[in-house]
Amino acid sequence: MKNNVLIIGGGPAGIEASAQLQRLGYNVILIEKGSSLGGHLSKWDRLFPDGVHADGVLSSMLKNMSGVKSFTDTQVKSINRLDKSYNVILSNGISVLADAVLLASGFTLFRAEKKEEYGYGIYDHVITNADLEAYFSIGSDSRIDKPKKIGFVHCVGSRDEKAGCRACSKVCCATAVKQACEMKEEFPDAEVYCFYMDLRMFGRHYEDLYLKAQKEYGVRFIRGRVAEVSENADGSLQVKAEDTFSSKPLKVTLDLLVLMAGMRPSDAGRRVGDLLGMSVEEDGFFAVRDSVTSNQRSPLPGVFLAGTATGPKTLPETIADARGASMEIDRYLTDVFPQASDYKKLIREKW
Amino acid sequence: MGKYYDLLMKDYRLKEGLNACINCGTCTAVCPAAEFYRYDPRRIVDIVQSKDDAEIEKLLRSDTIWYCGECMSCVTRCPRKNAPGLIVMALRSLSIDLGFFIDSEKGRQQYLLSKDLCSNILDYGYCVYPRRFDYAGHPESGRIWEWEEKHLDDVFDRLGGNLDGDGPGVMRKIPQEDLDELKRIFDETGATERMENVRKAGERKAEEMGLSIEEFSSKVYNETNPKHLNQ
Amino acid sequence: MIYEGKQKVWSDYQKDIPDDHYFYVRSCIRQSFFPASEVTFLDITRNRLGKDIFETEHHTTCGGIAYHSDTIPQETVMTIIARQFALMAKNGYENYVCSCITSFGLYCETMETWREFPEEEARIKDILWKTCKLDFAKPKYLIHASDLVYKYRNLIAAQAKHKLINVKTGKPLKVVEHIGCHYSKMFPSKGVGGAEYPYVLVGMIEAWGGEIVDYPERRHCCGFGFRQYFIKGNRGYSLSNTYKKFESMEPFHPDLIITNCPGCPYFMDRWQYVIAESTGRTYGEEGHGIPVLTYEEVAGLVMGYDPWDLGLQTHQIDSEPLLDKMGIEYDPAQKYAGKNGKDIGSPICPTCLK
Numbered sequence: 001m002k003n004n005v006l007i008i009g010g011g012p013a014g015i016e017a018s019a020q021l022q023r024l025g026y027n028v029i030l031i032e033k034g035s036s037l038g039g040h041l042s043k044w045d046r047l048f049p050d051g052v053h054a055d056g057v058l059s060s061m062l063k064n065m066s067g068v069k070s071f072t073d074t075q076v077k078s079i080n081r082l083d084k085s086y087n088v089i090l091s092n093g094i095s096v097l098a099d100a101v102l103l104a105s106g107f108t109l110f111r112a113e114k115k116e117e118y119g120y121g122i123y124d125h126v127i128t129n130a131d132l133e134a135y136f137s138i139g140s141d142s143r144i145d146k147p148k149k150i151g152f153v154h155c156v157g158s159r160d161e162k163a164g165c166r167a168c169s170k171v172c173c174a175t176a177v178k179q180a181c182e183m184k185e186e187f188p189d190a191e192v193y194c195f196y197m198d199l200r201m202f203g204r205h206y207e208d209l210y211l212k213a214q215k216e217y218g219v220r221f222i223r224g225r226v227a228e229v230s231e232n233a234d235g236s237l238q239v240k241a242e243d244t245f246s247s248k249p250l251k252v253t254l255d256l257l258v259l260m261a262g263m264r265p266s267d268a269g270r271r272v273g274d275l276l277g278m279s280v281e282e283d284g285f286f287a288v289r290d291s292v293t294s295n296q297r298s299p300l301p302g303v304f305l306a307g308t309a310t311g312p313k314t315l316p317e318t319i320a321d322a323r324g325a326s327m328e329i330d331r332y333l334t335d336v337f338p339q340a341s342d343y344k345k346l347i348r349e350k351w
Numbered sequence: 352m353g354k355y356y357d358l359l360m361k362d363y364r365l366k367e368g369l370n371a372c373i374n375c376g377t378c379t380a381v382c383p384a385a386e387f388y389r390y391d392p393r394r395i396v397d398i399v400q401s402k403d404d405a406e407i408e409k410l411l412r413s414d415t416i417w418y419c420g421e422c423m424s425c426v427t428r429c430p431r432k433n434a435p436g437l438i439v440m441a442l443r444s445l446s447i448d449l450g451f452f453i454d455s456e457k458g459r460q461q462y463l464l465s466k467d468l469c470s471n472i473l474d475y476g477y478c479v480y481p482r483r484f485d486y487a488g489h490p491e492s493g494r495i496w497e498w499e500e501k502h503l504d505d506v507f508d509r510l511g512g513n514l515d516g517d518g519p520g521v522m523r524k525i526p527q528e529d530l531d532e533l534k535r536i537f538d539e540t541g542a543t544e545r546m547e548n549v550r551k552a553g554e555r556k557a558e559e560m561g562l563s564i565e566e567f568s569s570k571v572y573n574e575t576n577p578k579h580l581n582q
Numbered sequence: 583m584i585y586e587g588k589q590k591v592w593s594d595y596q597k598d599i600p601d602d603h604y605f606y607v608r609s610c611i612r613q614s615f616f617p618a619s620e621v622t623f624l625d626i627t628r629n630r631l632g633k634d635i636f637e638t639e640h641h642t643t644c645g646g647i648a649y650h651s652d653t654i655p656q657e658t659v660m661t662i663i664a665r666q667f668a669l670m671a672k673n674g675y676e677n678y679v680c681s682c683i684t685s686f687g688l689y690c691e692t693m694e695t696w697r698e699f700p701e702e703e704a705r706i707k708d709i710l711w712k713t714c715k716l717d718f719a720k721p722k723y724l725i726h727a728s729d730l731v732y733k734y735r736n737l738i739a740a741q742a743k744h745k746l747i748n749v750k751t752g753k754p755l756k757v758v759e760h761i762g763c764h765y766s767k768m769f770p771s772k773g774v775g776g777a778e779y780p781y782v783l784v785g786m787i788e789a790w791g792g793e794i795v796d797y798p799e800r801r802h803c804c805g806f807g808f809r810q811y812f813i814k815g816n817r818g819y820s821l822s823n824t825y826k827k828f829e830s831m832e833p834f835h836p837d838l839i840i841t842n843c844p845g846c847p848y849f850m851d852r853w854q855y856v857i858a859e860s861t862g863r864t865y866g867e868e869g870h871g872i873p874v875l876t877y878e879e880v881a882g883l884v885m886g887y888d889p890w891d892l893g894l895q896t897h898q899i900d901s902e903p904l905l906d907k908m909g910i911e912y913d914p915a916q917k918y919a920g921k922n923g924k925d926i927g928s929p930i931c932p933t934c935l936k
Contacts, residue, residue, distance in 0.1 A: 113587065113591075116591050116777075116778035119587075120587075122587035122591075159373070161370075161430060161432045162428070197373065224380065225380075227377040227378075228381055230797075230800070231583060233834060240380045241376060241380045242376030242378075242379040242385075244376040247379070247391045248391075248581070249382065250380075363702060366699070367698070383807070384819065386826075387818070387819055387822050417809070420803060420806070420810045420819060422763040422767070423763055423764065423767045424802075424803060426768050427770065427777045434768075444655060444656070447652065457816070461652065463812075464653050465653040468653050472645060476642040476643060477610040477642070478610045478647035478648050480610075481614040491817065493852050493898035493929075493932070494898070494929040494932055495898045497930065498918070498930070499896060501927075509890075509924075510617045510621060510891070512613075512618075512621065519638065520639075521608070521620050521621060522613045525642055526640060529640045529641075529642055532713060533662065536661045536709070536713045536714070539661070539712060540657040540658040540709060542654040542658040546653070549653075571813070572813060573814050573815055575816065575818070
């Protein structure tokens with residue numbers, strides 16, 4: 001009898017881990033509460049820093065999943081520890097005796113309407129980073145109307161005690177610079193501004209992207225957090241920030257404002273975490289066994305974590321994290337269930 | 352530890368208002384004073400949190416801390432939950448207690464503010480009292496006030512007020528025993544002491560400048576150096 | 583502008599407003615410049631809404647203006663406030679209603695400081711006893727007088743003789759609402775609707791038939807600035823901020839401005855006069871200004887009080903164009919008359935402003 005691994009969450013982390021664990025010989029069951037696999041990746045257009053298309057990345061990841069039993073529109077109803085395993089009852093009525101559980105519940109985008117002073121959902125021409133990705137995928141958005149002056153607001157719902165999130169969401173700066181370049185490509189005559197506090201271009205090729213944004217696309221970078229957005233009579237936006245380099249307040253009129261909404265822990269994930277009794281840290285993401293050497297293991301036995309469920313990550317980091325979690329699960333299962341080696345064999349032909 | 356910083360930290364407004372500033376500029380972006388004066392609340396908070404004695408002393412003696420209008424627009428949106436407006440109030444309080452306020456043109460104005468507002472409170476129990484609000488010193492109050500001032504009792508009577516009257520009502524005469532309680536509060540909590548110190552500092556400064564008290568008062572009330580403005 | 587977005591915000595910031603038995607404290611500036619407003623507020627609350635609202639002649643200023651002009655230390659103002667609260671308790675009340683916005687902000691700030699630093703609260707309690715022999719107390723509910731009118735805006739609408747509608751065109755009046763800074767900027771949760779889209783005046787305007795005007799500088803301070811106004815040399819600050827607001831609202835052609843702070847209507851009224859006289863620029867129709875009214879005055883107009891009983895004659899900007907729009911009758915001959923029609927002359931007309 002093969003051991004069962006239940007993966008909760010069908011985003012990139014869940015997909016990658018499911019493929020890895022299936023390859024290692026386990027019986028993998030993946031559940032996803034939405035109607036399709038892919039998580040936020042399925043709703044994204046292009047990825048930083050090189051502009052790779054998201055749908056290509058997703059489809060190549062999905063191709064490796066053959067053999068995995070995946071269920072969409074499915075959630076955890078109840079979950080109980082039984083001796084060395086977890087008895088999980090799913091919303092589709094199926095019961096799984098999971099010998100290991102991987103929580104890959106991902107993130108929810110910060111609800112930008114909570115930053116009331118930015119007017120998301122109130123003013124006609126304020127959108128979020130996710131809205132903009134959708135615009136690039138679909139091709140239209142009534143709020144984007146031949147803009148001549150476009151602004152990007154960094155740190156919306158991040159690094160903000162008032163929004164309930166002190167943490168930095170890590171990926172929004174690179175996303176903003178990427179999207180700024182893409183907007184310049186879409187609307188070559190438009191002026192594009194990025195309003196930032198710090199520019200977090202930490203990854204490989206990110207500084208190159210920043211340089212390209214400045215030199216090739218002429219994106220203007222203003223070091224000053226957007227304080228207030230108002231609407232003029234004609235629907236254009238009045239944006240106030242300080243140019244901290246010259247120590248003077250400034251006011252710009254823009255046609256479109258893109259809010260870089262941050263990463264918050266997934267609500268659905270929290271619900272499952274509560275069922276399991278998993279602890280979260282002050283930033284709302286799940287606690288890990290050791291923040292340096294054991295990031296994919298939860299303090300609970302047999303429960304593992306991967307992806308943004310433990311904090312903001314880029315896509316490459318999420319994929320690496322999922323592979324790390326797969327290794328941890330493999331080690332755990334072969335320790336706790338020594339008979340596993342009887343059925344395990346590497347499925348070489350896929351690779 | 353800077354000694355001025357330590358003194359400031361005794362003020363509850365600093366305890367409430369300073370939570371480590373990340374220099375994002377949100378406060379300055381919406382500050383009414385920053386638009387018109389050479390003023391940047393972000394820099395003030397940064398100087399205070401640096402605990403640098405020399406820089407804080409410069410602030411305490413400068414015009415800079417007197418530009419704020421205490422509207423608290425900066426408090427609403429600071430992402431670190433700081434309150435630059437409260438920090439400025441604490442700086443002003445310290446500047447007055449140390450006597451540094453008298454050095455600057457804007458700071459010196461405390462002489463008149465203290466005299467007028469505190470005497471209104473102690474004499475009448477109100478911060479603003481219509482008989483002491485003269486059209487001559489406030490032409491912007493309009494022709495309407497010019498007229499009203501001449502007929503104050505009649506106007507208040509017409510509108511249902513109780514100007515200087517007994518019992519409850521609009522602009523009533525507040526009983527002497529209540530004014531006495533206010534005076535005792537002033538004495539016990541340091542307000543009387545502050546009034547005295549400000550008055551004496553003003554008189555010393557007038558003498559230093561070779562002006563009579565009337566000339567000094569007039570100068571403090573009317574003058575403003577154009578260099579304060581953000582040109 | 584997507585109205586539903588604002589409604590979601592408003593539903594997040596509801597405030598508990600008690601329904602009766604209020605202890606009322608007055609405002610220095612309201613009493614000085616808009617005395618009839620406070621008279622009207624009490625009349626409406628007592629006689630039209632049938633509520634118990636009590637005032638003791640022993641209450642004083644809260645000291646807010648002196649505090650924000652940095653002339654008195656924080657402990658002084660906290661003790662004066664403690665005295666006010668003690669008077670409330672002594673008279674058997676626990677619902678505190680203040681007329682001034684700066685006071686409201688200061689009361690909230692003081693209670694918050696006491697909550698965070700109980701040792702300071704204990705100190706003030708001692709000083710209060712030492713100086714006034716009064717027992718320390720804190721209100722169960724602390725509201726601003728505009729919160730009360732907001733709560734009963736529908737009852738007032740039910741008794742309304744006039745609405746905020748232009749009777750000649752049948753269209754709602756375009757109304758700018760201005761909220762005093764100290765109402766919710768420091769503590770957004772203490773204001774109805776929060777700090778970004780306060781609802782306390784919007785609710786009144788909507789209940790009484792008007793249409794809200796939102797303009798870019800809506801949240802901007804009127805510019806009072808305490809010391810920035812009191813000292814003549816600083817007055818440019820105050821004027822410039824009000825000027826900025828008017829330039830921003832002018833493209834929307836408002837018929838009326840309503841405010842809930844005592845100082846703001848004074849400034850927004852008189853600075854229009856100064857701008858007109860010094861530059862010729864006016865913001866109303868045909869050389870008039872935009873009338874700036876207190877919410878008590880607007881409630882009074884809606885309920886059918888005589889405009890001259892409401893004290894509209896003491897504004898520099900004349901309200902007649904607004905009264906005509908609303909179809910309110912008034913006797914021009916009685917505008918500046920004293921009690922019982924006594925002749926007390928009339929003000930000189932401005933040269934530019936009509």
